[in-house]
Amino acid sequence: EAGVTQFPSHSVIEKGQTVTLRCDPISGHDNLYWYRRVMGKEIKFLLHFVKESKQDESGMPNNRFLAERTGGTYSTLKVQPAELEDSGVYFCASNGGRAYNSPLHFGNGTRLTVT
Amino acid sequence: QKEVEQDPGPLSVPEGAIVSLNCTYSNSAFQYFMWYRQYSRKGPELLMYTYSSGNKEDGRFTAQVDKSSKYISLFIRDSQPSDSATYLCATHGSGNTGKLIFGQGTTLQVKP
Numbered sequence A: 001e002a003g004v005t006q007f008p009s010h011s012v013i014e015k016g017q018t019v020t021l022r023c024d025p026i027s028g029h030d031n032l033y034w035y036r037r038v039m040g041k042e043i044k045f046l047l048h049f050v051k052e053s054k055q056d057e058s059g060m061p062n063n064r065f066l067a068e069r070t071g072g073t074y075s076t077l078k079v080q081p082a083e084l085e086d087s088g089v090y091f092c093a094s095n096g097g098r099a100y101n102s103p104l105h106f107g108n109g110t111r112l113t114v115t
Numbered sequence B: 001q002k003e004v005e006q007d008p009g010p011l012s013v014p015e016g017a018i019v020s021l022n023c024t025y026s027n028s029a030f031q032y033f034m035w036y037r038q039y040s041r042k043g044p045e046l047l048m049y050t051y052s053s054g055n056k057e058d059g060r061f062t063a064q065v066d067k068s069s070k071y072i073s074l075f076i077r078d079s080q081p082s083d084s085a086t087y088l089c090a091t092h093g094s095g096n097t098g099k100l101i102f103g104q105g106t107t108l109q110v111k112p
Helices: none
Strands: A005-007 A010-013 A019-024 A031-037 A044-050 A053-056 A065-068 A075-079 A088-095 A110-114 B004-006 B011-014 B019-025 B032-038 B045-051 B054-058 B061-066 B071-076 B085-091 B106-111
Touching (some): A005 A088, A010 A019, A019 A088, B011 B019, B019 B085, B019 B106, B032 B061, B045 B054, B071 B085
Antiparallel strands (some): A005 A019, A031 A088, A044 A053, A065 A075, A088 A110, B004 B019, B032 B045, B032 B085, B054 B061, B085 B106
């Protein structure tokens, strides 16, 4: 079984540019999550999809971040325009069944550097 | 006050030592607790998943939850250099949600 895959693994962009991160969850997992870790801080929740619907987007920092999951399969997270404070590692995770009592499986993350 | 507190370390031990990693949490309504291991440049990998108070053992790893003191622990017996990683505690929080609340992570180095 393939795990959660994320692309790209690393992205370096200039302030003001746009970046799109992609996540492919484990096949059959309805729940898909985005998390972010900025340097020196803990991993923080961004949002949760159930299939193609946003279940909880309480962690999204601001309207420069747009997440989509068309068709309930892979997801994209777009940052437009990027700011310096957006630098960090963006993780995607997925689980099946009930969201709250099923362990999350994480991808290896996308390391975003905004210069 | 953070919802989950974890000493970031770093923690350095000799091979074969018993390692104790700890977290505290703020809300007594939290029920599900996890320990993740994260190697450099990799994503968090689930080690242990526990519900409510008590101990859970898996090989060299034991997870312990003490709800009375809002304290969770991970013990590693006979530590190996391959155990060198960052260990993250996490909880689902108080609602029936998949959202995880993480501690900052403790960096562990096991020296041969």
